Amino acid sequence: MPAVETSAVVYRPFTAADIPAAHALSVEVKWPHRADDWRFVLDAGGGFIAQDGERVVGTALCWKHGDDGGSLGMVIVAPDSQGKGIGRRLMELLLEALGSRITVLHATPAGEPLYTKLGFRRIGAVNQHQSADFCVPSIDLRRGERIRAIEPHDTPTLVVLASRASGFDRSAVLPALLKVAQGVLIERDGQTLGFALIREFGRGHAIGPVVAITGDDEHIRHAQALIAHLLAGNEDRFTRIDTPDESGLSEWLAAAGLPRVDTVIKMARNGTPPQDASVAQFAIINQGLG
Template sequence: MTAAAYPVGHRDNEDVVLLPFARSHLEGALKLSQEMSWPYRIEDWDVALQLGYGFVLERAGTVIGTAAWWPYGDTHASAGMIIVAKTAQGRGYGARLMDALLASAHPRTIALNSTAEGITLYRRRGFVPTGVIHQHQGIPRQCHEPPRSGLVRSMATSDFEAVAQLDREATGLERRRMLDRLIRSGDGYLLQRDGIARGYAISRLFGRGHVIGPVIAETPTDARALIEAALADLGRRFARIDTSATSQLGEWLEGIGLQRVSDATTMILGAQSPAAGPARTFALANQSFG
C-alpha cells in the first residue's frame, strides 16, 4: 500500500529512490538492522512485512533506510522498524521515510516506540510522548514451574474469539490479524476465572531467542502468572519482555535474570484508542507492533 500523494519512486540528487517495501528488500533490511545491532532475524522482517506495509530507500540497489506500519482497523496503526544506515544519517532520509509512512497510513492515529535519537523527528510531526517502555531480556537464572493456581492453561484454537475480544477491550484496537499470526507461530497461554478469559500471553521465536508478549491481564499478579507459564516451557532459554514502566513487573523481571537493557518512549499522533478494560497491556508483542 502506498499513498498517491507521496512521490514513491522519486529520486533525489544523490540518486536515492523511495520504494514500497517488498519481499525483495528483506535481505537488505536485515543487513541494515544488523548494522544497527538490532536483533531481528530474516523471519522477523518477513512476518512484519506480511502483516503491514512500508517503504525502503535504495541507493544503487542497496537498502539504506526502512519504515513500516501495521493497521489496526480503519482508525489506528502502529509504526516501527524505522532505520537509516549510519553513513546516510543527517541528510533528511529519516524524515523522508516518515513522511511517506504518515501519508500512507493517513488518517489513522499512529503509535510508535522511539529511541532517544528519534524523538525530535517524531515531535516535529506532531507525536506526543505518552509513556516509557523497558526492555528486559536474558536467560532466566533458574527453570520456572507452571503456576500452581490452575488459572493458566495452554491456549486452544477455540479460544481465539475470546482472546481477540479480550485484547480489543484491553487495547481499544482491532488486532485480530496480528494475533492470529502470532498465535499460529508461537505458544499461547490463557488465564481464566469462572470459565471466563481474563488474560492471555503469547511466546514465540523472535530476535535472539523468544519474546513473551503480548501479555494482557487485569493485575500484575495475573500478568506474572502468565509469564511464568511461558517461562516454564522455555526453561533456561533467552527471553525478552517489553513492558511499560508502570507495569509493576520490572523489579521481579530483574530478580529472575531478565535485566533491563534499554528504554523506549511511547509516542502517539492522534487520539488514543479508548480501552474498556479491566484488563490492560503488561507486555508488548514487540516495540514495533505494540
C-alpha cells in the same frame, strides 16, 4: 504506489524481495531481528525502502489496526547515510499511508525530537527486559484457577481481550501471531482471565502480548503466573519481554533475573488509543506492532 526520487535516493514500497537487504541493514545497526522476524512484520503490514543506487540505505514499516489505529517501526537508516533527511522522508511516507489514524510508535531518546516535529507526543514508556540466565518465579494459583494451552476456539476471545487492552483492533494481527507463536491462558471456572504468547525472535524468544482482566484486582498475579509458566518452558534460553512502564512488572522481572536493558518512549499522533480500564496489557507484541 510509484517510486519517489530525491537526489540520488529513491523511495519505493517495501517488498518481500527486500527482506535480505533489510535484514543486513538491521544487523549493521546491531538490531537482533532475524530474516523471519522481518518476514512476519512485513506480512502484517507494509512500508517503504530508501535505495541509493543498488544499495538499500533505509527501511520503514507501518501497520493498520482497523479503521482508526496504526503503528509504525523498523525505521532504520544506514549509519553512513544518516543526516541526509532519509529518516524523515521515510516517516513522512508512512504517515501519508496511515492518514488520520491514531498512530503509535516507540522512540529512542535520539529519535524523539524528529517525531515531536512530526506531531507525535510522549504518552508513556516501555522497558525491555531480557536474559538467558533467569529463575522461574513461583506464583500460586487460587482455587478454581488453571493455566492451559491456547486452543483454536479461544481466538475470538483473545482478539477481544487484546483489542481492549491495547486500544487497537487486533482482529488481523493476533490470528497472524498465533500462527507463529505458542501461548497459554489463565481461567477460573471457565472464564478467561488473561493470556500470554511466546514466539521465536532474535537471539531466542520473545514473550508478548500478555493481557489480563483487571476486575478482581488479581490481574498482576495473573500476568505474573502466565509469564512464569512460559519462562518455565524456556529455561536456559534467551528470552525477551517488553513491558509498559505503568504495568509495574519491571522490578519483578529484574528480580527474576531478567534485567532491564533499555527503555523506549511511547509516542502517539492524532490522539491516543482508547483505554479500557477493565483490561491491562503487561507486555506488548513488539515495539512496532505495540
